[in-house]
Amino acid sequence: KTRQMKILCIGAGYVGGPTMAVIASQCPDIKVTVVDINPERIARWNSERLPIYEPGLDEVVRSARGRNLFFSTDIEAGIRESDMIFVSVNTPTKMFGTGAGMAADLQYWEKTARQIRECSNTPKIIVEKSTLPVKTAQAMKRIFDAGNHKTRFTVLSNPEFLAEGTAVNDLKHPDRVLIGSDTSPAGIRARESLVDIYARWVDRDRILTTNIWSSELSKLVANAFLAQRISSVNAISALCEKTDADIAEVTRAVGMDSRLGSKFLNASVGFGGSCFKKDILNLVYLCRYYGLNEVADYWEGVIRINEYQKERFVVNMLGNMFHTLSGKRICLLGFAFKAHTGDTRESPGIYIAKRLMEERAKLVVTDPEALENARFELQGVEGDVCYTEDPYAATDGCDAVALMTEWPQYAALDFDRIFRSMAQPAFIFDGRNILDHAKLYTIGFNVFPIGKPALTHFHDEPSIGG
């Protein structure tokens, strides 16, 4: 009987947890251990209440946990016994020194690499799962090779393309799996062993192998293109609001061009999530490093439009609510950066909440999954804010509702009831264009979608002030 293969994943976050749960459930013969320096996170992965909300994740974890899926804080033991080590620690934007606010902060990565080197006494395949700047694998290899030469390390790049909110489905049915390696015999052998794992449930023609730098760069570029599509639509939404065009009609016409496709064309209050901004900043930093300033400026524009879109939303609220929000009660309907996740990192709701509190509005934040994280994001922010899970309690007595997250249940709320419980005139700002605007208007709301004409019951000229 052959020895059981052992996989370790360092970093039990939004990527490490779901990715390893799916590998373990697809490969019952492989032992998969996920470790983290954060003991509370590990305790939650071992509990009935997982640390992250993802549709379908509970079932996958329950099917494999204790059988061939383990969560632990013993990083060193995990390293010692493993054959293959995925590293999915966080790679936030560097906040100090050279590249502050732009480059990736690689301190967690380098610490992990050194720890792997110190604890290893058998050959290991190291898999970069985190999104890393081009050429990180090379730096890693140098750190590994600077150690004692009794053990051999082979570094692969295998960036993760899952989207939060659909992570389990994306992992089970990926559009593609990307594996970068060098072309040495050891590199090819390592690459093949990782291909063999994915091939258990992914068609071979969806498993792409490339050189390491292409693989690392592809992940940055994929996120940059996705974010660029959102900023392109949002930029046009501003123009639609000035003319009588409707962004939904425009994107429908544009998206039917088969070269463009209809997905990812919704206008909104702006994109969020832990990755888009960080990865574009990373790309921009790389371009500047290589003296490609025009290219850097181009991609930086994607972030600029996103900031503009968020600020525009606040200015629009202020302007339409008679240039003062002071003392007004405003409900943020949703706080997660998108539907079907509890993640609030870089959520547009954070910026909107802070700006509204600057205007001295009283906020009520509601979300079905993200309230714990919302509290964390807004802790220490000066102002009046409270939290409730019940959307009817949250909107009660409010002057305005600002929809931040496209939770489908929000489109199905009883807006007659909400309207009756609100202060008059009642305003609704739909930051995701998911509500039935004509119906809201008929109920009596003043309705402000993104990139479409506002529907208001005021028939005089708007007041100028503020």
Ligand code: NAI
């Ligand atoms: P996360 O912050 O949820 O998880 C990272 C985990 O690593 C944390 O639990 C942290 O405690 C742990 N950690 C940090 N240093 C460690 C160390 N030295 N030893 C052990 N554990 C350590 O981050 P997330 O969202 O899972 O992202 C991880 C990487 O994956 C990032 O590079 C990100 O860009 C990338 N990625 C994220 C996606 C997402 O949707 N969140 C999608 C695709 C890639």
